[in-house]
Amino acid sequence: MFEILTKEMLTPIICRMKVFAPRLAAAAQPGQFLIVRADEKGERIPLTISDFNRKEGTVTIVTQKIGASSADIIAYEPGECFADVVGPLGLASEFVEMAPEQLKQQRYILIAGGLGTAPVYPQAKWLKEHGVPVDVIIGAKTKDLLIYTEEMRDVCDNLFICTDDGSEGFKGMGTNMLEHVVAEGHKYTQAVIIGPMIMMKFTTLTCKKLGIPAIVSLNTLMVDGTGMCGACRVSVGGKTRFACVEGPEFDGYEVDFDEAMRRQGQYKAEEAAANEHHVCKIGRGK
Amino acid sequence: MANRIPRVAVREQDPKVRATNFEEVCYGYNRDEAMLEASRCLHCKNPRCVNACPVNIQIPEFIAKVNEGDIEGAAAIIAADSSLPAVCGRVCPQETQCEGSCVLGVKGEPVAIGKLERFVADYMHLGDAAGSEAPVSASERPAIPLEGVQGMEKHDNAPANGVKVAVVGSGPAGLACASDLAKWGYDVTIFEALHKAGGVLEYGIPEFRLPKDKVLKHEIEEVKRLGVKIETDVIIGKTVTIDSLMDEEGFKAVFIGSGAGLPKFMNIPGENLCGVFSANEFLTRNNLMKAWREDYLTPIHAGKKVCVVGGGNVAMDAARTALRLGAEVHIIYRRTEAELPARKEEVHHAIEEGIIFDMLTNPVEVIGDEKGWVKSLKCIRMELGEPDESGRRSPVPVEGSEFEIETETVIMALGTSPNPMISRSTAGLETNRRGCLVADEKGATTRPGVFAGGDAVTGAATVILAMGAGRTAAKAIDDYIKAQS
Numbered sequence: 001m002f003e004i005l006t007k008e009m010l011t012p013i014i015c016r017m018k019v020f021a022p023r024l025a026a027a028a029q030p031g032q033f034l035i036v037r038a039d040e041k042g043e044r045i046p047l048t049i050s051d052f053n054r055k056e057g058t059v060t061i062v063t064q065k066i067g068a069s070s071a072d073i074i075a076y077e078p079g080e081c082f083a084d085v086v087g088p089l090g091l092a093s094e095f096v097e098m099a100p101e102q103l104k105q106q107r108y109i110l111i112a113g114g115l116g117t118a119p120v121y122p123q124a125k126w127l128k129e130h131g132v133p134v135d136v137i138i139g140a141k142t143k144d145l146l147i148y149t150e151e152m153r154d155v156c157d158n159l160f161i162c163t164d165d166g167s168e169g170f171k172g173m174g175t176n177m178l179e180h181v182v183a184e185g186h187k188y189t190q191a192v193i194i195g196p197m198i199m200m201k202f203t204t205l206t207c208k209k210l211g212i213p214a215i216v217s218l219n220t221l222m223v224d225g226t227g228m229c230g231a232c233r234v235s236v237g238g239k240t241r242f243a244c245v246e247g248p249e250f251d252g253y254e255v256d257f258d259e260a261m262r263r264q265g266q267y268k269a270e271e272a273a274a275n276e277h278h279v280c281k282i283g284r285g286k
Numbered sequence: 287m288a289n290r291i292p293r294v295a296v297r298e299q300d301p302k303v304r305a306t307n308f309e310e311v312c313y314g315y316n317r318d319e320a321m322l323e324a325s326r327c328l329h330c331k332n333p334r335c336v337n338a339c340p341v342n343i344q345i346p347e348f349i350a351k352v353n354e355g356d357i358e359g360a361a362a363i364i365a366a367d368s369s370l371p372a373v374c375g376r377v378c379p380q381e382t383q384c385e386g387s388c389v390l391g392v393k394g395e396p397v398a399i400g401k402l403e404r405f406v407a408d409y410m411h412l413g414d415a416a417g418s419e420a421p422v423s424a425s426e427r428p429a430i431p432l433e434g435v436q437g438m439e440k441h442d443n444a445p446a447n448g449v450k451v452a453v454v455g456s457g458p459a460g461l462a463c464a465s466d467l468a469k470w471g472y473d474v475t476i477f478e479a480l481h482k483a484g485g486v487l488e489y490g491i492p493e494f495r496l497p498k499d500k501v502l503k504h505e506i507e508e509v510k511r512l513g514v515k516i517e518t519d520v521i522i523g524k525t526v527t528i529d530s531l532m533d534e535e536g537f538k539a540v541f542i543g544s545g546a547g548l549p550k551f552m553n554i555p556g557e558n559l560c561g562v563f564s565a566n567e568f569l570t571r572n573n574l575m576k577a578w579r580e581d582y583l584t585p586i587h588a589g590k591k592v593c594v595v596g597g598g599n600v601a602m603d604a605a606r607t608a609l610r611l612g613a614e615v616h617i618i619y620r621r622t623e624a625e626l627p628a629r630k631e632e633v634h635h636a637i638e639e640g641i642i643f644d645m646l647t648n649p650v651e652v653i654g655d656e657k658g659w660v661k662s663l664k665c666i667r668m669e670l671g672e673p674d675e676s677g678r679r680s681p682v683p684v685e686g687s688e689f690e691i692e693t694e695t696v697i698m699a700l701g702t703s704p705n706p707m708i709s710r711s712t713a714g715l716e717t718n719r720r721g722c723l724v725a726d727e728k729g730a731t732t733r734p735g736v737f738a739g740g741d742a743v744t745g746a747a748t749v750i751l752a753m754g755a756g757r758t759a760a761k762a763i764d765d766y767i768k769a770q771s
Contacts, residue, residue, distance in 0.1 A: 041576075072583075088525070224480060226479055230551070240553075
């Protein structure tokens with residue numbers, strides 16, 4: 001059992017929790033994710049690791065209320081335990097494995113959309129700690145949905161905030177913000193984009209236009225997270241890859257986002273039915 | 287010597303009824319039926335059945351006890367060699383092993399060794415309810431208090447020796463290895479990547495063949511009662527490494543029984559369309575995550591029509607699961623029924639339940655609709671050519687014979703390969719071309735102190751072979767540790 005130590009609502013629907021999982025905390029690296037199963041009847045939900053503290057033995061997760069399963073996770077209170085928290089899963093970010101001399105030549109721009117801001121945080125933190133220049137763009141629909149703005153300020157060189165409605169920071173989307181920042185003279189060797197699939201698709205296109213290599217982190221469907229089920233398969237450069245073990249980060253230029261978006265919605269009909277009312281699944285096809 | 291009593295038929299759920307539920311297909315023998323069947327054993331001087339059993343259960347001895355009505359005595363004999371009799375009695379391919387070598391089988395029908403093994407295990411756990419037809423659904427079934435089980439409370443373990451051994455994976459290989467080591471006094475911890483112990487027995491084999499709460503849970507509790515600790519949610523190669531287990535946590539030896547968990551796909555166009563699943567995904571959702579039950583949150587998609595590609599036991603399991611979820615199900619297989627690698631009993635059950643077998647058929651493309659969902663499966667007719675190295679006649683496509691089968695879902699059941707997570711994170715651990723760990727006949731890998739067995743070494747095989755490999759490695763680990771001190 002994995003105890004929840006702290007819980008804060010960052011927005012009315014986004015929740016941050018610190019969970020005691022010492023084995024996981026000891027092994028976690030930026031870019032990796034974990035899987036939570038709240039209770040016996042819950043789904044296995046892949047979530048990004050938004051921070052880890054090896055000394056305390058804790059990992060931090062950020063969840064947004066979307067369906068029945070994420071609502072279940074958010075309903076937990078400090079002192080209660082999740083049935084399962086397992087990881088770290090997937091590969092660490094590319095820079096973690098980079099040689100110091102190669103790392104020194106890099107200038108990173110991390111572009112976060114909505115909930116994707118949470119996993120961007122440990123990446124910025126790692127880069128900052130290793131003395132690598134790093135700027136961050138945080139984008140959200142509106143001011144109330146912005147998260148991690150204060151925390152992020154401490155772990156990057158320049159923080160740019162944008163909202164679709166202009167309620168805070170630059171008025172526009174992450175793509176507009178990026179073009180603006182580059183037009184102002186900022187130069188980058190590598191972009192990392194984390195956010196909703198559609199945001200990653202368009203931000204990758206902007207990066208391509210600006211000639212900045214782009215890495216994206218794919219939040220695909222998963223069951224086990226260890227390469228067993230294949231629910232997470234994505235086409236990257238025309239080849240099928242498993243996001244859980246070969247990702248979650250891939251070269252954005254090569255990802256087939258349209259397919260990835262379709263695959264992400266594969267169980268929408270089943271989930272809608274389950275949310276509305278309980279239906280017996282036996283014989284449902286007839 | 288003639289045996290006049292015919293093999294006692296085993297009672298099964300009516301095919302039409304069971305096609306709509308997840309209750310176990312086979313009821314098993316009750317005490318009277320088991321004793322009658324046991325009386326058929328000839329007690330050969332040199333019992334071929336024992337040699338044909340990968341864990342060498344003393345079959346004529348346990349059957350003699352059943353014949354006398356001493357079921358507890360029979361259980362004790364089986365327990366000396368097998369830690370999972372209720373599982374093996376259900377899922378072993380007895381027809382090619384113990385029963386396949388039974389002398390009675392030469393002229394008539396062999397002794398129903400598997401069904402007897404199952405009865406003994408069930409009886410120890412359920413008492414006179416073993417073999418009953420009472421329909422108790424998994425959700426209503428009361429938990430059986432382990433204390434109430436007779437004869438199995440005490441295990442005569444050797445005194446604890448304080449030596450720590452780690453076992454990776456709680457499937458059949460790991461459970462068998464851990465059980466033996468615990469009996470010999472070792473301090474054994476099993477590390478399981480998923481949230482539940484059992485490996486393929488939990489995520490792969492469906493409830494209607496191997497009931498989880500009634501049978502599997504109990505057998506795993508038995509292993510724990512030997513003193514084996516099971517730590518779930520630990521992925522070796524990710525959460526911790528083999529190196530840290532040995533260098534930092536003080537494990538003197540490691541057994542890797544991590545199975546063959548990676549699904550294969552055909553690499554044909556359209557395989558990433560929505561509605562194409564690996565059998566692993568489909569079965570894991572249904573079995574481990576209990577998606578068939580309305581009170582569990584994990585979704586599953588079968589739809590009105592399902593094509594399952596492949597002809598092994600996993601294909602049968604996926605097909606019969608989809609059928610129970612309400613679909614019309616076709617098995618698409620490139621050879622003929624005679625070459626189906628699945629157990630005869632499974633094929634027979636599938637046919638009885640109404641699965642449609644499209645033989646000599648091979649998919650060439652999955653065709654999608656405008657929304658990216660499967661619309662049909664484009665196949666080509668096959669014919670059998672010359673025998674290949676496996677001795678089976680290899681299928682050859684009939685040119686120009688392509689046709690489309692309309693379908694909502696395609697499930698790929700083409701086999702699995704070992705997960706590279708451990709080999710990639712452990713220095714000195716060699717794998718072969720197929721990604722299987724290299725190990726000698728005793729289970730020793732290329733790294734001292736690290737042993738392996740089961741599907742991780744052989745590629746996808748059977749539960750009982752994995753158990754056999756686990757036991758062999760346990761012996762090798764015992765020898766290795768004794769040689770160290």
